[in-house]
Amino acid sequence: MIGFIQAFYHVLGLSINATDGDVWGFVAIALILVGAVFMWFQPQAKEQAPKISKQEKVEPPKAKVEVPKVSKDIEVKEAKISFADRLTKGLSKTSQGVFGKLSSLFGKGLDSGTLDEVEELLYSADMGPATVSEIIEALQEKVKKGEFGPDDFKHFMYEFLKSKMENVQKNVSDELFTFKSGQGTRVIMVVGVNGAGKTTTIGKLATKLTAQGAKVVVGACDTFRAAAVDQLQVWCDRAGATMVRAKEGANPSGVGYDALQTALNEKADYCILDTAGRLHTAGNLMDELKKSKAVLQKLDDSAPHHTLLVIDAITGQNALRQAEEFNKTLALTGLILTKCDGSSKAGSAVSIVSTLQVPITYIGIGESVEDLDQFKLEEYLKALLAL
């Protein structure tokens, strides 16, 4: 090292003798230089860091732009899914709930202990006492015969429920789903408690009927709430249906009359009346519906041709009470079962149909137009029992 320093002095033309102290001086200078070079490159490295993160930050918006594309594709696929599949999906909470528990009981084999549990579960499914005892009696016969697994139970329930409802379901008029011209103006009055889904169902129905080429007039007879009328207006505008509306607080019977008059003048194929929600226990409001019906008959003595009660499937046993009262006042011709995509217990639907002998016309499994369809008993039971 001393030799190297001596040579360095010589190159510089210095006649100095290199010593140990010079070596340490050189080492110190070299370290300072290396440190300076390191410090010089450090900020550059730091500057590059944001560049990288900037690039990373630029990436996410690109990904975001693609999201609508993906969701559009999904939407298209969803629309292509058949109603039967949508129904199975919609009813999955119900089929996995009480009905799932029921059929799993039979995995262990059927005995009288199991039957007590079955009875309890049937009650909790809102089946109603008469229906429950009929099922239990029939099952007792099966116990005597022996082997009875979950699948046997499902098939037994399928046949049982079908036999309870099929004769009534045969009475559903096709004109509620399929438009045929030249039938005159068919009047459909929709009733039910608040929030059951009347307005939404009418909106979906009007859309389905106009899509088939039918001329539809909708009467906004729920004059209690301006928001309800506006909600219906949005649906009608979208459906291309004429809406007859009055000021907030106007007489509902008068709106019904005006709507039917308009429908007759325009030779409309359907006149659908949305009524205000009311509790079946409110006598005066129930009488008002009766009056509305009578007022319609001044224009057409056969109107309304259909009086449909909307039932929220989640209502449970109280739904039968509701249906009984509405039926007493209005002589219902059909039921609309909505919100079957929630965790309904489904048993009340069976009780209502078999007790009142009034069929279910439409079934709702969500909020969009595709979520309403004709109620088909076999399709419904298969979805309910996951068959």
Ligand SMILES: Nc1nc2c(ncn2[C@@H]2O[C@H](COP(=O)(O)OP(=O)(O)O)[C@@H](O)[C@H]2O)c(=O)[nH]1
């Ligand atoms: N999940 C679900 N929601 C529904 C269904 N039918 C209606 N709804 C919703 O239930 C709420 C009340 O419906 P609406 O038609 O205003 O009830 P109305 O008071 O009887 O007219 C709204 O938020 C609807 O979107 C259905 O089948 N499934």
Ligand SMILES: [Mg+2]
């Ligand atoms: Mg409403």
